[in-house]
Amino acid sequence: METAFSGASNLAEAVDRAFIFIFSISFIITIAISVLMIYIVIHFSRKKVKNPKQFTGNTKLEIAWTIIPLIIVLMMFYYGKVGFTPMREVPPDAMPITAIGRMWAWSFDYGSGKISKDLVVPLNRNVRMNLLSMDVNHGLFIPAFRVKEDVIPGYKNYLWFRPIVKGEFDVYCTDYCGLAHSGMTAKVIVVDSLDFEKWLVDLKATGNIPDLPGLTVLKGNGCLTCHSLDGSKIIGPSFKGLYGSKRVVITDQGEKTVDAFDDYIKRSILDPNAEVVKGFNKGLMQPYKDVIKGEDLDKIVDYFRKSSEQK
Amino acid sequence: MNYNSSPTAPLNFLNHKTGLWSWLSSTDHKRIGLLYLYSITIFFCAAAVLGLLMKIEKFAPGETIMTAQTYNGIFTIHGIIMIFIVVIPGLAAVFGNILLPIMIGAKDVAFPKLNLFSWYVYITGACLGLYSQFAKGHVPDAGWTFYVPYSAEVNSNIVIALTAAFVLGFASILTGLNFIVTIHRMRAPGMTWFRMPLFPWSLYATAWIQILATPIIGITLLMVIAERTLQIGFFDPALGGDPVLYQHLFWIYSHPAVYVMILPAMGVVSEIFPTFSQKPIFGYMPIVFSSLAIALVGYFVWGHHMFTSGMSYQARWFFSLLTFLVAIPSAIKVFNWLSTMYGGSVDLKPPLLYAISFIFLFTIGGFTGLTLGSLATNIQTHNTDFVVAHFHYIVFGGMGFGFFAAIHYWYPKIYGRMYNIRWANIAWAILFTGFNVLYFPMFILGLQGMPRRYFDYDPKFQTGQMISSIGAFILIIGLIGMISNLVYHVRRGAIAPANPWHGVTLEWQIPSPPPHENFDEVPVITRDPYVFDNPYTK
Numbered sequence: 001m002e003t004a005f006s007g008a009s010n011l012a013e014a015v016d017r018a019f020i021f022i023f024s025i026s027f028i029i030t031i032a033i034s035v036l037m038i039y040i041v042i043h044f045s046r047k048k049v050k051n052p053k054q055f056t057g058n059t060k061l062e063i064a065w066t067i068i069p070l071i072i073v074l075m076m077f078y079y080g081k082v083g084f085t086p087m088r089e090v091p092p093d094a095m096p097i098t099a100i101g102r103m104w105a106w107s108f109d110y111g112s113g114k115i116s117k118d119l120v121v122p123l124n125r126n127v128r129m130n131l132l133s134m135d136v137n138h139g140l141f142i143p144a145f146r147v148k149e150d151v152i153p154g155y156k157n158y159l160w161f162r163p164i165v166k167g168e169f170d171v172y173c174t175d176y177c178g179l180a181h182s183g184m185t186a187k188v189i190v191v192d193s194l195d196f197e198k199w200l201v202d203l204k205a206t207g208n209i210p211d212l213p214g215l216t217v218l219k220g221n222g223c224l225t226c227h228s229l230d231g232s233k234i235i236g237p238s239f240k241g242l243y244g245s246k247r248v249v250i251t252d253q254g255e256k257t258v259d260a261f262d263d264y265i266k267r268s269i270l271d272p273n274a275e276v277v278k279g280f281n282k283g284l285m286q287p288y289k290d291v292i293k294g295e296d297l298d299k300i301v302d303y304f305r306k307s308s309e310q311k
Numbered sequence: 312m313n314y315n316s317s318p319t320a321p322l323n324f325l326n327h328k329t330g331l332w333s334w335l336s337s338t339d340h341k342r343i344g345l346l347y348l349y350s351i352t353i354f355f356c357a358a359a360v361l362g363l364l365m366k367i368e369k370f371a372p373g374e375t376i377m378t379a380q381t382y383n384g385i386f387t388i389h390g391i392i393m394i395f396i397v398v399i400p401g402l403a404a405v406f407g408n409i410l411l412p413i414m415i416g417a418k419d420v421a422f423p424k425l426n427l428f429s430w431y432v433y434i435t436g437a438c439l440g441l442y443s444q445f446a447k448g449h450v451p452d453a454g455w456t457f458y459v460p461y462s463a464e465v466n467s468n469i470v471i472a473l474t475a476a477f478v479l480g481f482a483s484i485l486t487g488l489n490f491i492v493t494i495h496r497m498r499a500p501g502m503t504w505f506r507m508p509l510f511p512w513s514l515y516a517t518a519w520i521q522i523l524a525t526p527i528i529g530i531t532l533l534m535v536i537a538e539r540t541l542q543i544g545f546f547d548p549a550l551g552g553d554p555v556l557y558q559h560l561f562w563i564y565s566h567p568a569v570y571v572m573i574l575p576a577m578g579v580v581s582e583i584f585p586t587f588s589q590k591p592i593f594g595y596m597p598i599v600f601s602s603l604a605i606a607l608v609g610y611f612v613w614g615h616h617m618f619t620s621g622m623s624y625q626a627r628w629f630f631s632l633l634t635f636l637v638a639i640p641s642a643i644k645v646f647n648w649l650s651t652m653y654g655g656s657v658d659l660k661p662p663l664l665y666a667i668s669f670i671f672l673f674t675i676g677g678f679t680g681l682t683l684g685s686l687a688t689n690i691q692t693h694n695t696d697f698v699v700a701h702f703h704y705i706v707f708g709g710m711g712f713g714f715f716a717a718i719h720y721w722y723p724k725i726y727g728r729m730y731n732i733r734w735a736n737i738a739w740a741i742l743f744t745g746f747n748v749l750y751f752p753m754f755i756l757g758l759q760g761m762p763r764r765y766f767d768y769d770p771k772f773q774t775g776q777m778i779s780s781i782g783a784f785i786l787i788i789g790l791i792g793m794i795s796n797l798v799y800h801v802r803r804g805a806i807a808p809a810n811p812w813h814g815v816t817l818e819w820q821i822p823s824p825p826p827h828e829n830f831d832e833v834p835v836i837t838r839d840p841y842v843f844d845n846p847y848t849k
């Protein structure tokens with residue numbers, strides 16, 4: 001089980017050593033400065049001191065408090081560098097996996113068309129993540145492994161690690177990438193080597209990157225039998241270019257024009273017959289009020305918004 | 312400093328002319344400073360409320376009071392306002408304007424009309440920032456950093472926000488230029504460079520950063536605008552550009568910009584410690600040269616914002632090393648301030664209270680900055696709540712508390728009236744408590760892996776998030792307490808003498824509020840700035 005701070009990769013120990021070193025020194029000096037300030041304020045208070053000393057400096061002290069901090073920060077630098085250097089030295093035997101980032105989901109490509117939503121990795125095996133972005137910047141962050149690297153379109157960034165603890169850990173996106181940035185999460189699942197091999201064999205080689213969450217909802221509810229994604233008209237209007245566009249709709253009060261943002265889209269799913277798109281017939285689409293729950297509704301809207309942002 | 316003040320003149324810069332237009336058309340540096348003070352205060356309060364809204368949203372995981380889209384818009388405009396409209400002009404535009412000429416014995420800045428023009432440029436930029444929120448379409452949501460490709464592709468009012476930042480940059484450049492020329496050309500007879508007080512020195516170092524670094528962000532933002540409107544591929548890979556190039560250009564400005572914010576605050580507390588200890592500043596020269604060193608070395612550390620962007624290994628450790636070196640001048644200053652108080656006659660009035668909390672908060676911000684500057688630990692903390700906590704400690708705890716120290720210090724000089732001291736102390740206590748309850752838990756959240764700019768979060772982070780949200784409420788109460796005390800006493804406070812704190816720099820030698828042209832007779836300076844040869848406590 002993961003505790004709040006425990007490290008789960010070979011890299012964590014050196015990183016944590018740097019943390020402990022820097023935090024200890026910071027803590028001691030911050031406390032020392034605070035105590036000194038409180039002491040000064042009390043001991044040299046105006047009530048007690050009527051004749052303040054008038055000295056203006058001391059070269060020896062200045063040299064001391066230049067040199068000593070210099071030594072301390074150079075040690076901090078050293079610990080940081082030592083903890084970091086192995087992160088850039090990928091062992092040649094590392095198993096390559098491509099992490100694909102896009103708005104707003106991760107997928108992990110194991111080669112030969114095998115793509116997974118979660119990152120399943122074998123215990124005690126070196127893994128190299130090649131980072132591929134399909135749209136904007138993302139950041140692949142696995143706190144328990146102490147690794148993070150930006151996923152930038154056109155750049156071949158990478159990171160590596162060797163998991164040393166079995167279990168499930170979080171994957172986050174750390175570069176702001178739009179509406180559902182905070183929902184762009186995944187799991188790392190560390191399993192025994194044998195279990196991993198079995199899992200990989202069972203993973204279907206679809207060659208497809210799994211659908212975005214919103215699209216899954218659309219497919220799962222059969223929306224795409226009436227709505228196309230490519231602009232063609234089926235029974236209902238196509239979803240292409242829907243988000244942010246102007247719609248002419250017929251209501252009980254007559255015809256009006258609305259902007260197709262979140263509210264309108266949600267209304268047209270929950271209660272499609274209140275505003276009927278001009279040129280289509282009322283009553284063809286059933287109200288989905290009791291079918292599609294809040295979160296799925298948001299996913300659909302996210303999906304529409306995202307499609308509209310892509311040029 | 313043998314300038315004798317005339318008996319308090321009834322006519323002063325506040326009342327020698329009246330009416331709104333006399334303010335909007337005034338080229339008096341003090342009035343322009345107040346124009347900045349009022350505009351900055353309004354924007355600060357607005358953005359602070361936005362900060363509170365974000366914290367309410369984060370009180371619990373999932374949607375609490377707003378949608379993800381609203382949250383993303385709010386953190387963006389909160390950042391844009393706080394950075395470009397509040398803290399970058401901040402101390403320099405307000406207290407620099409009001410006090411720089413007085414402290415060096417001049418009647419005004421070198422280019423008074425340009426000074427007024429800068430304020431109008433500033434207001435134009437600030438209004439554009441507001442317009443980005445109300446114009447048709449989506450509010451901008453790329454964060455104040457505007458990283459490409461997102462900012463080049465997203466369908467929201469990014470161009471307006473970019474133009475706002477671009478225009479605000481001009482105001483900053485013009486103010487910097489004005490101050491450099493003022494300091495070079497307008498010092499009173501006898502005021503040699505090393506007889507200049509430390510606040511003007513810090514403004515001087517700041518001004519160089521403003522005029523040298525700001526054009527870089529200007530052109531960079533223009534390039535993103537060109538990218539969006541003319542489809543020229545500078546940064547967006549979809550158009551053949553390089554997204555990491557954008558990050559380099561952005562931080563070449565924005566790291567030095569951090570020093571534009573913090574250096575003047577260091578200058579302010581360097582004035583406050585001597586006065587409230589009735590003792591000369593300790594280590595005048597080291598403080599001056601550490602400001603210049605920060606301004607210089609601060610140019611070469613921008614890469615520490617990009618340790619995970621895929622830079623070469625060599626670049627990463629080199630930027631890390633330089634980052635550690637730039638910490639030294641700041642440490643030197645802290646030790647000099649402590650030694651200034653040591654052996655003095657220390658009077659714990661509100662300005663000193665704020666100055667001391669400045670040291671405390673800045674120390675925490677500084678050390679966590681070292682955590683971010685060290686490579687191994689940066690990887691874990693980069694782009695998490697740890698960074699958010701760090702920069703609020705530096706910028707709000709440092710620059711913000713420096714600003715509060717300054718207003719409590721010079722308030723009686725500016726308005727000729729005194730605020731309520733007890734009230735100020737209580738507000739300080741609430742503010743200081745709220746600040747730490749709000750931001751300290753974010754260090755721990757960040758270490759646990761909580762990323763920044765997250766609308767929603769894993770329930771395992773809830774305890775920390777809740778404590779932090781409670782802190783936001785306490786902080787806001789403290790802010791209201793502090794501001795209302797100051798506002799209330801502008802007209803109703805007790806009449807303040809010309810020199811209530813027994814300071815020795817030039818501004819304390821003239822009446823409060825200062826007359827329209829500061830000095831009836833230009834002072835002649837014959838000695839160092841901080842000589843307390845007759846401490847009034849004797």
Ligand code: HEM
Nearest residue numbers: 359362363365386390393398454455706707763764765783
């Ligand atoms: C008054 C109380 C304040 C509160 C409650 C507050 C709260 C916050 C919160 C919650 C965030 C967003 C964190 C995230 O989601 O990643 C944030 C970001 C930020 N704050 Fe504040 N803040 C306050 C004051 C300030 C001040 C005084 C400054 C500047 C001096 C400031 C500058 C910023 C900046 C630059 C960001 C980053 C925006 C971005 O990520 O694009 N804040 N603040």
Ligand SMILES: [Cu+2]
Nearest residue numbers: 173175177181
């Ligand atoms: Cu993201």
Ligand SMILES: [Cu+2]
Nearest residue numbers: 566569613616
């Ligand atoms: Cu920086």
